[in-house]
Amino acid sequence: MKQTTGICVGSDKKDAGRVRKVTANSLKACLMATVLASGFSVALPEAASAQGLFQRLFNPENHRRQQERQRQEDLRKKAVSVKVAAPRYLNYTPDTMKKVSLAPLSEKKTAELQPAAETLETVDAAKVETDAAPVEPAVLTAFDEARPALKGLSVTVLPEVGEALIAYYREHPDFVWVDDNGVTLKAAKARRELASADTYALVPADYFVPLPALSSLDEEDRNAALMRFEMQMSAAALSYVLDATRGRVDPNKISQYHDLPRHDVDLVSALEGLAASADTQDELAAHHPQNDHFQALMAELKRLKAEDEDANQIVIAPGTFLKAGKSSPEMKNIVAAIAKNGSDELKAAHDETLAGYDESEEYAPALVKLVKAFQKEAGLTPDGIVGKNTIKALVGETNAAKIAKVELAMERSRWIPEELGSRKVFINQAAFTATYTAPNEEPLSMRVVVGKKSNQTNFFYDKIEVVEYNPYWGVPYSIIVNEMVPKLARDPSYLDKAGYEVTTPGGRKISSASVNWYAVAAKQTSVNVRQYPGRANALGEVKILFPNRHHIYMHDTPSKNLFNKDVRAYSHGCIRLHDPKGMAAAVLGKSKDYVTSRIAAGQNEQEQVTGDIPVYVSYFTAWPELDGSGIGYYSDIYDRDRYLLKAIEKTEAVREKARSAG
Template structure:
């Protein structure tokens, strides 16, 4: 057979990134490769170098192979916070006199100048804005621009009236001081009441202080409005694992609305998300802040503890003590003899194993008797009081990146919970276990729309798997994919994997035809996105039995894909089975597109509104916390 060499550089057509365990070099099938099935290995003939079309069917041993490439995912960045800039308040002072005169003498020629009537208006004859020449206030760029635009087109004041600080200003200050109830930092919006500092009788000094207060209040209020609606940070600057178009907040309208509002406090509070999930987080934050976090004595099992049946480990005493403290009355009654007879020994005896298994099952863990990371976390009562508050603050920040209303129908995937939830008519209909990306192959955080379900799918092998995991094998045995029945092509031209010189080429399209061993199983649910992430079936069911399920290459595996497919297609599971039974690869569009939120929340309410807490499997809360800290320092002139 004539052998071909190719060095084509063609972008890999990626149909998705799914999770597989690391593979041995000599696996007999790709499924064995993906499962790490050593029993199926068999020796292969070595292959190296390139093949000469004209002179020989054997590779030239002198031809060096190109060094193995590596495909890497996004990294985490040192967060660059939004810079503040000075508000050009002197322009308001220089233009106030002429604008006022023009409005009096030629009102028909000054349509762009508006007067806010009511107690917030200052006596035009006093010209208080003439005292803005010395005002010094910094604010985020969008806020500064909105303030400059507002005061250039409105004569009146918003926060100062003829008596000084207005009641509206005091109401707004009270709302800003309570920003912590919405997970924001009140220090970001703190403005000093100038009335308390005015001890002199100099009218000019008083006017200057009031004008400084006027602009400071507008800056604080607009900063709050912007933070409440879109969040304090831009998640895309943290890492490429976030994919959100940052919201644009209409600050011009906001300041006008505030000026006209009869209840400024209600207006400001309403800028925060109003969906049920956010409100549950807010209520939980208030509850935790109202109690003393140190009241309850904690029994902690040492982090990193691993105890298997038959082991001897001194931490076993803390394990049993924690079960005594946190186990249900029924569990303690069922195992009362074991609990009564235990004397603090380190031997992990069978009766203690059964006690631990019962506690694991009671807490939604796999009842295997192995005291590992998940069990230790539950035994220790989960997160500390302060850690829970931090997780709530992070969760409330992240909720601001999502739509204010999540919609009546949506799928919500929460990666740290390893769960997918289907909502319809605003209520959770069901949840199911999922497998998400490993820490080395993280699932992204983004939102999209579910569009189609593909039955009996092809698996387009992701470039990361080809390059990082398969290429070393293919350089030894280029016939590997041919034997497995995989399709390979370069530049749209299908060819045998044996005919490809893998020592110089890695940009090749590889796909697995539908079948019982297909890595995507019987179906996939697609919401086309630039990350090639979707929900799908899998032949590897064993992973759903684990508590920690960050195990894939990035896509989301469903424990019950037929149930999810039936829900999104508005059909029965029997109808789904009929679609699969054709054995043919085909797609069915959903009757109507609706949102899917591929999210990352370490604190989130369940369907009953009770907030649950989860491990930060990717350390994203840590990076987000650093971004919030960088923003705080930028706003307060630190660092």
């Protein structure tokens, strides 16, 4: 076995000044002799430790380099272990229901009780004695006579509703829903609207108020019953207004992928409007979104509910996967589904194939052409392969599944502004599409790639501000830590070799090998990493910015093949555009040739977008088709429908409990 050797400086007179080689086994003796000669006492180390001790004593520079290498190795291991957590789904907590006492409304305000006395204080006493007319006693209104009932009355409502009730009746101490004869026509119309809440994807039981039983009651009890109905009716109407305007669910409590501020609702003003309205049914209905897409969803919901489930629904066995030239017992169901759900134009073009089909299991060339035509019509890749997406298009969804998607879409519609804007970009992640619309212009719609399930694109809205030509790619911190640091651990010069620029926060360029990446991962220090413009750049030739805290924008991509896929969830969260030049030209109000010329100049430049162009980075599994032909239905790629359904179920459970408690 090879022995470690070292050197030893003579410690006695005979060996003084002479250096001789020693083995690891004799190194201890040499070191001991040296130390003893120096007057020091140390514990005798093992052979390997002795070598380290020797290095510290006689070769400190080499020892320092070894320590630095070890430190760098430790940092490498630590850096690789650090990860940036992605946003996550939350355990949804519904809006709380609060028991609100109405006792503060049981007595008049001081200003109401003593207006005459306050006035007299400012008048000369002698004048009062000679000229003042007698103060007539205050006349009690029907509301005043019923006030005592408020002392023991309470309602269990959302906190905003309770606050609005107190605020409204302090300023307007009068009945809205009853009069001397009992419940008014105004109340009847409102109750009719509340009972039809399911028309708008709400739950009628949340707003139900029973009529008071007034027969055989004495005056005091009758007043109390009418006051109870008045307050319950106002509470129900305000709850309805709140839900109709902002939705029942707070999206930001569902997941960290949602970034949607809840709408402020002026409930006092809403109750004032109901009090002044001759038609409370229309007044209440007006609080739902009035835009075209919500009206289309509402019409679809009505249509679906009017239809029975199709008893003759065609079923294609789950897991069926069929290529040209193969055979399958499901072939007859595939042809039957096309015959049932294909357009008249498609069926006319392939009439001979459909008429001549003999229920053979062979996937013959004529049938492949038929399937390709159906796929093209359905917006799928016309490759003739019958897989899960083609099967879904062939057999469709049950009415129950469609109803659920439409109702969820109506809830989500309440999270975004009612007026989307005349010029806008609307991105629907579930449909993998981005659409630019503007008055008097043909809509521009295109395929997009959105975030992977592990890197989901957020649901938010913002305003488009800048188009950048030949962009740098500023690498997000999460990608640096989760994806680049492991590569840098293997090769510290990785970023320099791969065409990235690393700079200090002050802008000074540095080598990637000189960076303490563990300190970067641990946020103890910071650097900027960006990829140079060029063909290999992840953002391609152009990007469109709407600055937001999620670092999401629209951009070009060198990975053009992904647009041929039906499911296009491959990015880190940003929106990759199939026609980025077209979108850039649209938001700039310029031609594609203009955008192409700016790119061709080869310079990294930015151009400001003029005008107000909002962008909606949304998620709808049911949404009106652009051509007005109906509602399109899409897969729940991120499971957000499932989480929203859970949030609604929890909300309804809380409300049901409040109703049961009385």
